[in-house]
Amino acid sequence: MVTGAGTQERLAAAEAAAGAVRDPELPVLTLADLGVLAGVEVDDAGAVTAWITPTYSGCPAMAEMASDLDAALRAAGFADVRVRTRLDPPWSSDRITPEGRRRLAEAGIAPPGPAPARTAGPVPVSLSVRRPAVACPRCGAADTEELSRFGSTSCKALWRCRACLEPFEYVKEI
Structure with a gap:
């Protein structure tokens, strides 16, 4: 556990460690840049919970992201680490940060435009692309x-x- 630090300092250290983890499929981005890192919490006992949201259902990189987050947080001195999945709100490409969009373009990958508007209820299906x-x-x-x-x-x-x-x-x- 990160010793000699208060809760706010431990939280800042956990957020910095988790925020630096690279996406396994888009390594020019951190999970924070991609908007997949949905939050980091540190409880009074020093246990860290990192929340991640998949880019889409069935994302095969989720296990790798969780493993990388766990390793980064443990390397930062946290002994009790949990990585959890958060599905609500769902991930949107609008969560990619401006820095992430810049990094994508610099790497020769076109960043996405605005995501389609979300509505409550069933998702309409269109046969046109x-x-x-x-x-x-x-x-x-x-x-x-x-x-x-x-x-x-x-x-x-x-x-x-x-x-x-x-x-x-x-x-x-x-």
């Missing part, structure tokens, strides 16, 4: 095309710029 305007993260050109609806992970699509001819990934709005 929404094709957002995606600017090339390398040259900034708007003349781009989707090559594959799915990229290296389910939350990304593969695009190509018609101006510079470079392929790039695009994080989908969710």
Whole structure:
């Protein structure tokens, strides 16, 4: 346990350690940048609980994220660590921080636009595919095309710029 520190100091140390953990699928981002880190709590006994929210149901990276958070918090001196999943509110690509969006673009990955508005009740299903305007993260050109609806992970699509001819990934709005 982090000794010699008050609750606020322990919380700040836990938040810093958890906030520095990289996403296993988008390593240019921390879990905090991605908006997956939903909170960190430290109780009076010094136990730490880190809350994570999956980007989508069935996200295969959740176990790796939990393991990495546990290891980072233990390395920061916390002996009693719990990583929990929080599903409400659900994750949205709008939770990606401005710094995270900047880092994605610098890495050649187009950041998402605004997420579709959420409504209460059943989710409407549309059979048409929404094709957002995606600017090339390398040259900034708007003349781009989707090559594959799915990229290296389910939350990304593969695009190509018609101006510079470079392929790039695009994080989908969710």
